[in-house]
Amino acid sequence: MKCKRCRNAAAAVDLPSHNSAFCPDCFFVFFRRQVEVGIRKYSLLDPSDRVLVCVSGGKDSLVLWDILMEFGYDTEGLYIDLGIGDYSDRSREKVLAFAAARGKEAIVVDLRREGVPIPETAKRSHKEECAVCGTVKRYFFNRVAASRGFTVVATGHNLDDEASRLLGNLMHWHGEHLERQHPLLPDAGEGLVRKVKPLWRVSEMETAAYGFLKGIDYVVEECPMSHDATSLVYKEALSLIEEKMPGTRSNFYLGFLTKKGTFLNSLTGAETNGAPFSPGETSGKCTACGAPTYAETCGFCRLKEKAGKEAAR
Amino acid sequence: MKCKRCRNAAAAVDLPSHNSAFCPDCFFVFFRRQVEVGIRKYSLLDPSDRVLVCVSGGKDSLVLWDILMEFGYDTEGLYIDLGIGDYSDRSREKVLAFAAARGKEAIVVDLRREGVPIPETAKRSHKEECAVCGTVKRYFFNRVAASRGFTVVATGHNLDDEASRLLGNLMHWHGEHLERQHPLLPDAGEGLVRKVKPLWRVSEMETAAYGFLKGIDYVVEECPMSHDATSLVYKEALSLIEEKMPGTRSNFYLGFLTKKGTFLNSLTGAETNGAPFSPGETSGKCTACGAPTYAETCGFCRLKEKAGKEAAR
Numbered sequence: 114m115k116c117k118r119c120r121n122a123a124a125a126v127d128l129p130s131h132n133s134a135f136c137p138d139c140f141f142v143f144f145r146r147q148v149e150v151g152i153r154k155y156s157l158l159d160p161s162d163r164v165l166v167c168v169s170g171g172k173d174s175l176v177l178w179d180i181l182m183e184f185g186y187d188t189e190g191l192y193i194d195l196g197i198g199d200y201s202d203r204s205r206e207k208v209l210a211f212a213a214a215r216g217k218e219a220i221v222v223d224l225r226r227e228g229v230p231i232p233e234t235a236k237r238s239h240k241e242e243c244a245v246c247g248t249v250k251r252y253f254f255n256r257v258a259a260s261r262g263f264t265v266v267a268t269g270h271n272l273d274d275e276a277s278r279l280l281g282n283l284m285h286w287h288g289e290h291l292e293r294q295h296p297l298l299p300d301a302g303e304g305l306v307r308k309v310k311p312l313w314r315v316s317e318m319e320t321a322a323y324g325f326l327k328g329i330d331y332v333v334e335e336c337p338m339s340h341d342a343t344s345l346v347y348k349e350a351l352s353l354i355e356e357k358m359p360g361t362r363s364n365f366y367l368g369f370l371t372k373k374g375t376f377l378n379s380l381t382g383a384e385t386n387g388a389p390f391s392p393g394e395t396s397g398k399c400t401a402c403g404a405p406t407y408a409e410t411c412g413f414c415r416l417k418e419k420a421g422k423e424a425a426r
Numbered sequence: 427m428k429c430k431r432c433r434n435a436a437a438a439v440d441l442p443s444h445n446s447a448f449c450p451d452c453f454f455v456f457f458r459r460q461v462e463v464g465i466r467k468y469s470l471l472d473p474s475d476r477v478l479v480c481v482s483g484g485k486d487s488l489v490l491w492d493i494l495m496e497f498g499y500d501t502e503g504l505y506i507d508l509g510i511g512d513y514s515d516r517s518r519e520k521v522l523a524f525a526a527a528r529g530k531e532a533i534v535v536d537l538r539r540e541g542v543p544i545p546e547t548a549k550r551s552h553k554e555e556c557a558v559c560g561t562v563k564r565y566f567f568n569r570v571a572a573s574r575g576f577t578v579v580a581t582g583h584n585l586d587d588e589a590s591r592l593l594g595n596l597m598h599w600h601g602e603h604l605e606r607q608h609p610l611l612p613d614a615g616e617g618l619v620r621k622v623k624p625l626w627r628v629s630e631m632e633t634a635a636y637g638f639l640k641g642i643d644y645v646v647e648e649c650p651m652s653h654d655a656t657s658l659v660y661k662e663a664l665s666l667i668e669e670k671m672p673g674t675r676s677n678f679y680l681g682f683l684t685k686k687g688t689f690l691n692s693l694t695g696a697e698t699n700g701a702p703f704s705p706g707e708t709s710g711k712c713t714a715c716g717a718p719t720y721a722e723t724c725g726f727c728r729l730k731e732k733a734g735k736e737a738a739r
Contacts, residue, residue, distance in 0.1 A: 283596060284667065284674050286681035346670045350663040354597065357659045361597050368599035 118142070126322045129359035137326045144323045147314045148180055155297045157309040158265065164188045165263040165306075167254055168211075168219065170204030170332040172324040173269030175211055177312055179329060181267065182215060188267075190219040191257050193250055196230025197338060204332045211329065220261075222253050229417060231338065237420035242338040245416065252413035256404060258306040265300075270310040273317040276366040277347035284347075295370070303398070303405045316362070431455070439635045442672035450639045457636045460627045461493055468610045470622040471578060477501045478576040478619075480567055481524075481532065483517030483645040485637040486582030488524055490625055492642060494580065495528060501580075503532040504570050506563055509543025510651060517645045524642065533574075535566050542730060544651065550733035555651040558729065565726035569717060571619040578613075583623040586630040589679040590660035597660075608683070616711070616718040629675070 114124045114134055122136035128143075135143055152158050164181060168174040168190045181188050192208040194201050205221070212219045224230045229249055235242040254266045275294070282290045300307040312320060324331060339345065355362045398404065399411035406412070427437045427447055435449035441456075448456055465471050477494060481487040481503045494501050505521040507514050518534070525532045537543045542562055548555040567579045588607070595603045609626040613619060625633060637644060652658065668675045711717065712724035719725070 284678045286678075286685055343671065346667055350666050353663050353666065354659055358656065365597045365599075372599055 125326070126319075128319070130316065130355065130363055131360070140322065140326065144315060144319060145180065145183075147319070148311055149184070151296065151314040152309075152311050155295075157297055157311055158186060158267070160185070162186065162264045163262060165220075165254070165258045165261075165266050166190050167250070167266060167268045168192055168208050169269070170207040171269070172329070172331045172333075173271050173274075173312060173317070173320050175207070175269075175329050175331050176320050176324045176327070177267060177269040178211070179215075179327065180323075181311070182217075188217075189263070190217065191254065192219045192221050193253055194221060194223045194225070195246060195336075196223070196225040197232060197336065200332075200334065200337055203334075207330060207332050211331075220257060222257065224249065227253075229420070233424075234416065234420045235338075237423035238416055239419075239423075240416070241341075243342050243344075246338070248412045248416055252404065252411065254308070255304070255306055259304045263306060265307045265309055267309050267311055269312055269320075271312045271315055271317050271320050272363060272366060273348055273351070274344075275310070275313050276362045277344055277351055279366055279369055280347040280351060281343060295373070301405070305405045313366075314363075438639070439632075441632070443629065443668065443676055444673070453635065453639065457628060457632060458493065458496075460632075461624055462497070464609065464627040465622075465624050468608075470610055470624055471499060471580070473498070475499065475577045476575060478533075478567070478571045478574075478579050479503050480563070480579060480581045481505055481521050482582070483520040484582070485642070485644045485646075486584050486587075486625060486630070486633050488520070488582075488642050488644050489633050489637045489640070490580060490582040491524070492528075492640065493636075494624070495530075501530075502576070503530065504567065505532045505534050506566055507534060507536045507538070508559060508649075509536070509538040510545060510649065513645075513647065513650055516647075520643060520645050524644075533570060535570065537562065540566075542733070546737075547729065547733045548651075550736035551729055552732075552736075553729070554654075556655050556657075559651070561725045561729055565717065565724065567621070568617070568619055572617045576619060578620045578622055580622050580624055582625055582633075584625045584628055584630050584633050585676060585679060586661055586664070587657075588623065588626055589675045590657055590664055592679055592682055593660040593664060594656060608686070614718070618718045626679075627676075 114127075116122050116124045116136035116139050117133045118135055118139035122138070124134035125137050126140045127134045131143075133143075158164065158181075164186050166174065166178040166181060166188050168178055170192070178188060178190050190208065190212055192205060194205055208219050224234075231242055231246050231249065234249070235245040238245060254268075257263070258266045275296075279291075279294060281287075282294060296310045296313040298308040315323075351362050351365075397406070399406045399409075399414055401410045401414040401418075404411045404413065408415075410418075427440075429435050429437045429449035429452050430446045431448055431452035435451070437447035438450050439453045440447045444456075446456075471477065471494075477499050479487065479491040479494060479501050481491055483505070491501060491503050503521065503525055505518060507518055521532050537547075544555055544559050544562065547562070548558040551558060567581075570576070571579045588609075592604075592607060594600075595607060609623045611621040628636075664675050664678075710719070712719045712722075712727055714723045714727040714731075717724045717726065721728075723731075
């Protein structure tokens with residue numbers, strides 16, 4: 114099959130959801146354009162930004178860092194070592210090698226050194242690993258960004274991630290989670306840095322193809338703690354639908370963003386009028402660590418305290 | 427395993443979504459209660475109603491007719507012979523035998539005699555079989571009910587049917603379809619009879635178990651035209667989620683009904699305020715057949731005309 118764009122080279126990437134197929138060069142053009150449109154649509158990034166890219170060693174976040182450098186943004190990478198044995202070691206190596214090859218260094222936060230490695234913290238706090246990991250990562254994303262003068266935190270969530278999260282939120286009609294679900298969470302003041310997901314328009318398959326064709330070396334294995342993650346169930350369900358009806362996943366998530374304003378007003382009683390989530394005011398600073406929080410202490414400190422009490426027994 | 431209700435007999439029906447398991451007798455109590463609650467919740471039926479039960483020969487509609495008779499409602503069955511070869515013949519036999527065993531007769535509409543057998547009509551009108559079947563059945567449900575003095579039309583849609591339809595409507599953000607999705611479509615006047623789905627709280631598996639334990643003989647095979655039906659894809663996706671997280675399907679649909687009022691106001695701009703769909707005024711009567719319609723001619727007559735033109739070529 115010939116590339117549908119240049120009609121010259123052989124197609125290398127088949128995209129049934131776009132009813133298209135591209136050769137590598139035309140696929141690069143397509144992919145970059147999708148990411149550019151995604152950034153522009155909600156003004157995720159500005160040329161003056163200092164961008165902290167959160168990299169796990171997986172394909173999505175390394176592709177994100179790569180393409181943001183290519184677009185000319187001022188970026189640094191943040192790697193959080195989760196303390197999950199060999200998996201974390203291998204992931205760290207991939208990140209450091211990726212950065213070194215581009216004349217960059219990655220900021221590394223080691224959760225073992227911080228006293229909150231994921232497996233032990235989850236066990237001690239009697240919480241699910243994926244939930245603990247989310248709380249801890251969000252905390253350090255923001256702390257590193259705020260303390261080092263970054264204006265924005267970028268994560269590698271792709272269309273599949275966002276659509277499956279949306280499906281899960283709709284299955285349970287989680288009004289507040291639906292309200293917060295958006296490629297852009299604006300700067301909330303009080304040290305809460307803006308968060309963006311520039312890959313929200315590209316699928317997991319497209320990101321993987323881009324990483325492969327660009328020769329980006331990433332950790333292929335999934336996190337060993339994620340086998341029970343409910344997000345994987347929603348992903349599988351959506352993949353089943355997408356396979357039979359290509360393009361549905363994208364319609365679903367993009368349609369949600371279009372309807373979001375009015376839709377969320379109804380679920381939450383808030384008046385967002387189509388604008389992305391407005392985080393409102395935080396109640397102030399965590400009395401333990403000074404991080405912005407809506408409560409007396411922040412989620413991270415509450416988790417740390419809970420895990421610490423259990424460890425002291 | 428013992429029955430979780432009587433704690434005496436052996437459990438015969440396992441219900442992970444209710445975290446329960448019942449012996450046959452206790453399952454009957456459970457199932458009838460679910461249907462009763464479903465009827466009462468939205469005042470679907472009144473003892474004074476004359477109920478036209480639409481029966482296909484499959485388990486859902488025969489279980490529905492059976493349980494409504496048991497509840498003491500004044501019912502008659504309507505069988506629409508779709509003209510799909512042996513499948514229709516076998517289905518008709520099951521319906522007639524079911525009715526005869528209960529001292530009833532079923533009203534039969536034969537689509538071949540009406541000039542609109544599904545396979546040929548779909549081919550001639552260049553439409554999907556399932557879409558054509560829906561239009562034709564809705565037309566005759568209402569026509570038979572209105573012409574014979576029934577006050578309500580009851581169909582056997584179960585929780586799986588409704589949840590998968592909801593998922594499909596959300597995937598494409600079909601505001602109008604979401605607005606109409608409810609166990610109750612009230613009487614709209616002008617000959618549009620009330621439509622209800624009394625089995626909306628019970629799953630396909632529960633209905634099948636009830637039919638089996640009650641010894642109801644039904645057509646087990648699926649309609650041979652439905653293999654490509656998109657509704658089956660959504661059903662499969664939901665089953666995958668339900669299997670991993672029992673109870674999700676029910677939470678999803680029941681949660682929708684709870685949020686429906688405010689949610690739909692936002693999508694459609696209408697002011698339904700939590701009430702079921704208000705059909706508003708029809709524009710009048712179909713100029714061809716006199717059926718209530720929002721357009722010049724009704725959907726059935728437009729379909730018939732399209733198929734007729736093609737046949738005349």
